[in-house]
Amino acid sequence: MFDTGLTAFMLFATSLVMLMTPGLAFFYGGLACKKNILGVMIQSFASLGLSTVLWVTFGYSLCFSGSLADGNDFFGIYGNFDKIFLSNIEPHSVYSPQKRFPELVFVCYQMMFAIITPALITGAFVNRVTFKSYIFFLILWQFLVYYPFVHMVWGGGILQSLGVLDFAGGIVVHATAGFAALASIRFVGSRKIRDNVPSNIPLVAVGTALLWFGWYGFNAGSELDLDGVTISAFINTDVAASFAAITWLLLEWNTGAKKPTFVGLMTGSVAGLATITPASGYVTIPVAMLIGVIAATGCWFAVRFKHRKTGTTLSMFGAYTAWVALWVLYYSDSLLLKQ
Numbered sequence: 001m002f003d004t005g006l007t008a009f010m011l012f013a014t015s016l017v018m019l020m021t022p023g024l025a026f027f028y029g030g031l032a033c034k035k036n037i038l039g040v041m042i043q044s045f046a047s048l049g050l051s052t053v054l055w056v057t058f059g060y061s062l063c064f065s066g067s068l069a070d071g072n073d074f075f076g077i078y079g080n081f082d083k084i085f086l087s088n089i090e091p092h093s094v095y096s097p098q099k100r101f102p103e104l105v106f107v108c109y110q111m112m113f114a115i116i117t118p119a120l121i122t123g124a125f126v127n128r129v130t131f132k133s134y135i136f137f138l139i140l141w142q143f144l145v146y147y148p149f150v151h152m153v154w155g156g157g158i159l160q161s162l163g164v165l166d167f168a169g170g171i172v173v174h175a176t177a178g179f180a181a182l183a184s185i186r187f188v189g190s191r192k193i194r195d196n197v198p199s200n201i202p203l204v205a206v207g208t209a210l211l212w213f214g215w216y217g218f219n220a221g222s223e224l225d226l227d228g229v230t231i232s233a234f235i236n237t238d239v240a241a242s243f244a245a246i247t248w249l250l251l252e253w254n255t256g257a258k259k260p261t262f263v264g265l266m267t268g269s270v271a272g273l274a275t276i277t278p279a280s281g282y283v284t285i286p287v288a289m290l291i292g293v294i295a296a297t298g299c300w301f302a303v304r305f306k307h308r309k310t311g312t313t314l315s316m317f318g319a320y321t322a323w324v325a326l327w328v329l330y331y332s333d334s335l336l337l338k339q
Contacts, residue, residue: 002094007101009226010109016217017112021048021119023210027270028123030203031263036126037199043122043134050135051115054142058084059114060107062147067156076158077148099224109221110150117146117173124181127191141180149176167233168222170278198263208266212241215273219280233281236288237273240280243292244272251300271299 025044029037051059061083066073073079083089086107093103118138125134149172152159166172198204220234248268253260275295276288283291 001100002102003100006099006226007105010101010105010221010224013217013221014105014109014112016214017109017116017221018048018214019210020112020214020218021045021116023207023214024116024119024122025207026203027207027211027266028126030200030205030207031123031198032126033197034199037203039131040122040126042131043125044119046131046135047115047119047138050138051118051142052111054139055111055114056086056107059142059147060086060110062143063110063150064106064155068158068161069156073151073155073157076161077152079151079155079157095224101224106224113169113173113218114142114146114150117169117177118142120174120177121181121184124185128185128188137184145176145180146172165282166278167281168219168277170274174274174277201262204263204266208269211270212273215241215277219277223281229281232285235285236276236280236283239285239288240276240292240295241269241272243289244275244296245269247293247296248300251297267303268296268300271295 021044025041028044029041032040058081061081062079064079065082066080068076086104089103089107091102091104094100095103095106118141121141122134129137148157151157153164153166153172154160164171215237216234219237220230223230223233245265245268248271249260249265252264272292272295276291279291280288
């Protein structure tokens, strides 16, 4: 029989993650100029529908069927076709003997990750690509990038066999989306209309609130259980976001225009949320504080310098130093959460 408490928790976590995609639409929409608000928002909502279609037909099977250890996947990069169209998965199928909730709940939970990941890239597409091009990109990117990384890191593929750890999607979600955005803008080029002034700050606030709220399901739910790690991931998520938000606020207050901004506060919190994700269930609370500070500092310097002539070099240096610091923390046994 199912563990009803755990099943209810996973359904709730799934619902929280679903809220993040509309939250992202509001966040990006508010940051865009007025003529692009609806164009940005439709991309996120389109992913809700199209990514679901792709996931239940082929995506889940390519990610979570077969493994490199069993020799029944495709070279540790893709799963097999045993579960296409969710075949062989019944409503009463249990996810695992240790985690007794329906496998269909896991299908839905991971589907929400598949939905929001391509939507994360859409901020780079404003004033650069058409909606038609985005749909074409979304389909190809899911099959060629997202599904392989899910299987390699979480689905029993080659990276998981090598010991790669990614608690809730720092590699699978944020790194793949970030590099996709960078590659896209390098390929497409500069925006046709450059307008860096947010058009609707209250809309950004609504989006930030939904993202922050949904991130608890994103990180805490990734334990797929109710235990101490779940609680650690939950509080680490809030701590990192809070320290990052205040760090960004203080940096703005003491440099540049000499005043704090609401957009800066919200941007800092999102930076902290994204950066704590891969380690949220592995590190202690003091480390989460430090990760939040480093995340905000690195991202703030990257944003500050990107418009300068030396912006590319400096922003890459800022991002590089931040990530080096995070990896040092990540692999320091004395700072990891003791299980």
